[in-house]
Amino acid sequence: MQFDEFYETIGVFGPYQKIKYFLICFTNMLPPVMVYAWTFIAATPSFHCHTPLDDLSALNLPNRLSSQYIPTVEQCLQYQKGVSLKECQRCFQVVQNRTSYDLIPCRKFVFDRTFYQSTLVEDWLMVCDRVSLRSTVQIVFFLGYMVGSLLFGILSDKYGRRPIMGVSFLVMFLAGLICALAPEEFIGQNTSYPFFAIGRFFLACATRGISLTGFVMGSELGGPKQRLFSGIVIKYFFVFGQLLLLTLALTIRTWRTLNAVLAVVPVPFIFFYFILPESPRWLISNQRYDEAEVLLHRIAEKNRTHFDPIVYKQFVNEDKKRVSAAKNQNHGFKAILRSKVMTIIAINMSYQWFVQNLVFYGISQNTGAWLKNPYISFGISALVEFAAYFVVQLVLDRLGRKLPYCLFVIALALVTLLVLPIQIFLPKDSQVNIALKFFASGSYVIIYIYANETFPTQGRNTGMGVCSMIARIGAIIGTYSNDHLTRAWQHSPMVVYGITSVFAMLLATIFPETLDKPLPQSIGDVEQMGLACSIGRTRKHRHRLTNGVKEVHEDISSGKYLKDDTDF
Template identity: 55%
Template sequence: MKFDDFLKLINDWGKFQKIKYTIICLTYMLPAIMVYTYSFTAATPNFRCRNPLQWLNDSYSTTSNSIFNEEYRPTKEQCLSNKKSISLKECQRCFIRSTSINNQSIDDTLKSCQSYVFDRQYYKETLTEKWTMVCNRVSYRSWVQMIFFVGYMVGSILFGILADKYGRRPIMSVSFILMSFSGLLCTFAPQQYFGFWPSYIIFILARFLLACSTRGISVSGFVLASEIVGPKKRLLTGIVIEYFFAFGQMILLIFAYFIRSWRILTLSIALFTVPYIFFYFILPESPRWLISKGRFDEGEKILRHIAKINNRVFNNDAYKKLKDEQIKNMSEKNHQQGIRSLFQSKIMTFISINLFFQWLVQNLIFYGISQSTGSWQLNPYLSFGVSAFVELLSYIFVHLILDRIGRKIPYVCFLILFCIVSILILPIEYLMEKDGKSQLLLLNIINGTLKFLSAGSYAIIYIYANELFPTNVRNTGMGICSMVARIGAIIGTYSNDNLTRLWIHLPILFYGSVSIIAALLALIFPETLNQPLPQTVDDVEKMNLINIRIYRSKRLFNDNIQLNEQSVERFTNYINPQFDNNENQYNKEQVVRL
């Protein structure tokens, strides 16, 4: 008996599952908050070079800007002549020209700014201003977020393996504690009397730990949520949990809108995580994981509790069959655990590597688009809010179609459409009036559409991967996917901060080109709609790959014959019960060949 079959007997979407799933969803708001906090604490306001003649009294205002532009801002010709490697906007806000007493340019040489003034319209104080992380120092800003995604990478594989070894519940609890600690460290570590480098290094390390804890919560929580329900509710649990990721962004927006100082904002969010530490006492352990590990008494205890809460009778005979089947699976030589199981056969290897690449691409385009809302032609708070709302709409749309169409077709379509929409940037940029209202409107529509498509495909691959990995290495597989995906997030962060210095739309075209490659490779995956979660690698192999013929090992073929021997016997007896044993044997051989 499969676990899903037993779960149906005690209700796979009863009162117990609904309560515990809601609790898990609440924890899923934290990853979104932690990922995007840096978009506000290290936001880059409008800025320009400081006026040499008004060094102490200069400010970013209409009058001061007008005076500075007339006397010191480089002209278009000077930028094209001396700074061809960067955009005109970047040149004019990062360099200053020399002038004589009569305000005439004495040469075409441009000098790097030594100090800057920042716009105070939206932010009271940010880390970008505090550490001057602009122009030739923009890499300092990029490195903080890239190290954060390295922490994502380490946390994904580390906590993924630990969760498969020690359980989902304890790893999530440790992650809550680590998140609160690292959040407070981010708040108080950067101090002026420490100097730049000590403050910067401690802050980076704190963000690294914060990222590790984030993955311990999100990966383990997502897997736990999917393992306490049956196949028919797996889409619901996979998508609704993503709703809370969008809700987390909206909660962050509320914090950021009313708290404009980076340090107070960071402290407020760190304190917000403290109550989650006590979730250890109300989170359940995955009974599916306990049984896969042979911890049958603990699994039975939880399943009995589920049956009691759901007002169902616990079937002892059915549980004994489930237990006996799992013992048989664990005794087989091919029952392996750990990373090696992901590469145990050709089919499993291909699925694993393909999923790794899909996750890399999804994180590249999703975080690349999500972290670029500051470039939208809107108020930064409005841009972030619109982005979060569009993401929520995308999850709702995915929720409505996946159970009707499946996983593969929507996923591939989202990727292809992303590529097409990104290419539309070119005619809008070159055929329409520069910075005209129509152009800005269309560019914002494209940005919103790209966010919709990237969020949708990201949500689908999360569900898809979870349904393709077997139970005994599901957390490990998801962890490695998430680890590899951070390479994509790092590339996306680098692209937003550096490729935009060459051309503001260059990152989007880059994201579109990789999305079409991912779409072609995704066509190989099997469909998992309404299929039970695979318990072992053999269960995954039985799904087969679409349009690719991969020969299974002789061992697997023989195992399948043995597993079907009894059903074949019954079938041959049914179609020809009067035949003797020799004829029945002949019929069995024919059926096996079929």
């Protein structure tokens, strides 16, 4: 008897599971608040070089006087070929000599205060040749994502989902305090900058502990039929978290105050540790049958269904036999690399996550530039993301996982690679960006669900943690592209997104379809699913080598494959 079969007898996703699931969803409002807070805390308002005329702005001097300090197109092409025209004109100013002129980098700037009263970028002058200060903090943040994904993924597979989420809430609160206190003026920038970066690092670690563990925990509360529902709805709360952040940012326009408020937001969530249950699947997979029995009995009681201890005893005996037969098998990270099928899926899935994070965060971090009003842009971005999740929910149980994913990815690739001709007909970047955000959000959530359904319970959090760790390299490259590549050519990131997405779509065709299949408990379950190129083969595979050399019989379900490459 499989766990899902027994789970059905006590009411899969009954009232008890639903209440606990929505509590888990509620906790997933925290990660987007912390991730996207950077959009407002470190926003880059419109700016220009400070000139002597700015000190006389009250006199309403004619524009032609101030324009003499702005480099012309010819001057930029002659002296600053390595940067775009916009970057040249706002980061350099003309200094007239008696017989010639020079272009010198600005060291003082005037920032537009239409939307922000103050930002970290303004206070620490993270613009022009100092833009690396801004991107470095964000890169450190994504490094924290990498460490947190792997560390909390392994720990939650070893010690359980519930305690790791509890620790993550506490770490997020402490890291938020560091981020709020470090940038204070009396400390000084040279001291506060590294402390602030460290705070962002641990904040990212905690974010992954909550997001990744919560997603797995929520999906494990239901059965196969609820898998799509649980995977999508938790992402809706990710959007709700963005809207919560938008509300706070609209109310608080100074970055220091906003930073301080965000530091105390995780406090109520710390007490969720005493409310959230452990995953019954995890308890079973770790042979903690007595604890699982107590939890499953409580679930049946809350769902007003009958818990049969005799049937449960039968299930436990069968599970013990399965565990005994597989006692020499590795678990966790080693389990992922046990077989060729699992290894290929893990490497392929890691690349998919790399691409989706490169594209998703690359586009999402640039939402403030969609329209003149960054708050409206951010709100539209969140709504587009919500719409993408809704469309995914409509099609995923009808078309499967693989086909919709490939369609979303190839559509995004087409938009990015055709961005220049599209710009001719759609001169406004916002229209292209909305399409990119839609496709990126759709493919991002599908690969999250796909990975969750592909990795076995024995190493699900570990597998997704490894994927998430590698994915942060993509997020780092996306951040770098936005801050640096665009200085040379506006559409450089689009080309990167398009090329990597094409390869992702091609490699995704190898994955097995997981629609309506039980959530795999062991490596053997994954091996039985196989790879797409193995479909149509008989379970008893016979490979004959001519000239009477040898004959090899292979049982595909055993997970052992032929020595040559024809099996793949």
